[in-house]
Amino acid sequence: MRILVVDDEQMVRENLVDYLEDEGLDVISVGSAEEAITLMMTEKAEVAIVDMRLPVMHGNDLIIKLKELRPEMDFIIHTGSVDYAVPPDVRNLGISSDNVLLKPVADMNIFIQKIKSLFGSKYSI
Template sequence: MSPRVLIIDDEPALCAGLSSFLEDEGIGVQIAASGAEALALAEQNNGLQLCILDMRLPDIDGNQLALRLHQLDPSLRFLIHTGSAAYSPPDSLQRLGISERDVFSKPLLDMGLLVDAIKRLLHD
């Protein structure tokens, strides 16, 4: 069974490029452009294993969204994909197992690093 990943980002071009790359790597992808959409997809319990999460969304802070998604499904893993070069996971996310090595800055020039991180998180 291929990994199931939810990309949560409000930038359509970024989502399209990331989605195409991951699908070429054999990873199943869904996209949510807002926190509300991400929560609705997670509530459907459709086999999602990992979220690639932007920190700046139109309706909710990414840190808060990660906590809410974790409440819905404690087995979900997270990678942070942010435009903020200074971002560091707060203690609340570190308690979920999100560390500095799970944070990727936009634009990500080597998408292979993201694929390696997905494989690492889903096989740990």
């Protein structure tokens, strides 16, 4: 299973990548929505962990675009915005508030739990 991490905060991105790799996952990461779109034109990931406050394109818009490029992709929203609510156009893609994790995440194991809940026994993690 491959995971795409999209976060403009380098330390957050690197910590998340290190944790997921330590858990045996194949992880690729980028610091912007534009990089994510370019990468997903040629690469594949089953799950994208997406920050909402990205420099140019908002995370919601990125999710919509990535879902067009890779309909099979699932998403975990990772945001520091305590008032974030999943907008209707993103909810219509099957992404609910259950897919939202607020920064900072105290127990990184929640990412593995979310990934498992998205895929059940389809993948062993």
